[in-house]
Amino acid sequence: MKYLIGFILISLCATQVNAQRIIIHEDVREREEVSEYGPNRKHYIHTFVGWGFIAGNPAGPGSEIIAGRSNSFEAGARYKRKLTHNFSFGIEVSYARNSFHIKQSSEKTFPDRRLYNSQVLILSNLSSGIYKRINYGRRGNYIGKFTDIGINSNWVYRNRITSINYDKHVEIKETISGHDFINTSIYNAFIRVGFNNLVFKGSYRLNDIFESGSWYDELPKYYIGIELGIHPL
Numbered sequence: 338m339k340y341l342i343g344f345i346l347i348s349l350c351a352t353q354v355n356a357q358r359i360i361i362h363e364d365v366r367e368r369e370e371v372s373e374y375g376p377n378r379k380h381y382i383h384t385f386v387g388w389g390f391i392a393g394n395p396a397g398p399g400s401e402i403i404a405g406r407s408n409s410f411e412a413g414a415r416y417k418r419k420l421t422h423n424f425s426f427g428i429e430v431s432y433a434r435n436s437f438h439i440k441q442s443s444e445k446t447f448p449d450r451r452l453y454n455s456q457v458l459i460l461s462n463l464s465s466g467i468y469k470r471i472n473y474g475r476r477g478n479y480i481g482k483f484t485d486i487g488i489n490s491n492w493v494y495r496n497r498i499t500s501i502n503y504d505k506h507v508e509i510k511e512t513i514s515g516h517d518f519i520n521t522s523i524y525n526a527f528i529r530v531g532f533n534n535l536v537f538k539g540s541y542r543l544n545d546i547f548e549s550g551s552w553y554d555e556l557p558k559y560y561i562g563i564e565l566g567i568h569p570l
Contacts, residue, residue, distance in 0.1 A: 375478045376568055379419050387411040387538060389562015391437060397554030399446030403438040409560055410434045417470065425470040433491065435460040437556055447553045448516070453500045458556075460546070461495040462523070480568060485529035488543075493521045518551040520544065529564070536564035 373379040391407040413431025420426065437458040439447060448458070468487025476482075497514040527540035542558040 376480045377419070377476055377478045381417045381419075381568075382414060383566055383568040384414050385412070385431075385536075385564050385566045387536075387562055387564035389538065389560055391435065391557055391559070392561050393557035393559035395554050395557055398442075398444040400554040400556050401440040401442065401445070402557060403440050406436075406438040407557075408436055409562065411464075411564075413464070415566075423472050425472065427468055427470065429464075429466050429468070429489075431464045431466075433462040433464055435462065447556075448498050451500075453502050456498065456500045458498050459496070460493050460519070460523075462491040462493050464489050464491045466490070466525075466527075468527075468529075479570075480531065480533050480566065482533075483529075483531045485527075485531070487529075488524065488526050491523040491525070493519060493523060518548050518553070520546055520548055525560075531564075531566070534566045534568065534570060536566060538562050538564055 371378075375381060376383075388410050389408065390405065391402065391409060392404070395401055411431050411433040413429055415427060415429040417425050417427040437460075439445065439456040439458065441452045441454075441456065445452070448456075466487050466489030468485045471484045473482040473484075495514065496516055496519040497512055498516065499510065499512045501511075502509045522544075523546065524543040525540045526543055527538060529536050529538045531537075538560070539562075540560045542560075545555050547553050547555060
């Protein structure tokens with residue numbers, strides 16, 4: 338009887354130890370499983386906002402803009418697909434609002450020769466783009482340092498020109514929308530240099546804003562600005 342009780346106790350202890358080993362083994366496997374989603378993992382999506390200045394010279398004096406006032410605002414979402422430690426590619430969609438403040442001078446021809454206290458062309462765009470990313474340096478699960486090179490396509494779904502004059506301190510505002518001389522498809526090549534959340538961006542417009550039959554001098558094609566990526570620091 339004593340031998341039987343001893344055998345049962347030893348068997349129970351062995352079973353308990355074996356069960357504990359299995360649980361510990363399963364816990365380790367669960368901890369080793371890493372999600373494929375994250376800033377420095379296989380897939381990642383985040384939002385962003387950007388703002389900057391339209392720069393450069395027009396094709397002629399008739400379409401000069403006011404430097405420092407002509408600007409662009411952008412907000413959108415970006416997907417990144419990691420390929421290797423240093424290379425990724427991605428796609429993005431965004432809304433952009435471009436404001437060209439027209440310089441009022443005797444040489445002005447766009448959109449007419451009349452002089453105003455202020456005059457601005459505003460383009461509202463929906464954009465989609467692709468890019469290739471090169472990452473630099475060691476990092477954890479963060480975006481880190483990178484350079485993007487890409488292109489985008491913009492659909493100009495609305496355009497308007499607002500002209501303002503003052504007569505004895507009374508504001509006279511005129512807004513005309515839907516000009517048919519504005520190209521509805523605009524393409525840009527861009528480069529971005531990023532330091533985690535802070536990104537410096539430059540772009541060049543690949544085609545003209547004005548339709549080919551227009552006689553207006555083409556507007557400046559460069560943009561310089563910054564972006565703020567909305568993701569973990």
